Amino acid sequence: MTVEPFCHGTYQGTEFTPVTFEIAQKQKVALCLCKGTGNAHFFCDRTHTSL
Numbered sequence: 025m026t027v028e029p030f031c032h033g034t035y036q037g038t039e040f041t042p043v044t045f046e047i048a049q050k051q052k053v054a055l056c057l058c059k060g061t062g063n064a065h066f067f068c069d070r071t072h073t074s075l
Contacts, residue, residue, distance in 0.1 A: 040059070043066060045066070053067055054067060054068035055067060055068060056068045056069070056071070056072075058071065058072040058075060060072060060075055
């Protein structure tokens with residue numbers, strides 16, 4: 025079971041590395057879980073709709 029977006033170490037041995045970010049003010053955001061986003065901070069840009 026994947027518990028993304030929280031790091032649990034299963035990336036080890038893959039091309040993925042952990043990325044940390046901070047949200048400075050309270051807001052709703054959508055994090056990318058398909059890993060296809062072009063957004064540098066891994067927020068969802070709806071790339072998944074064309075995969």
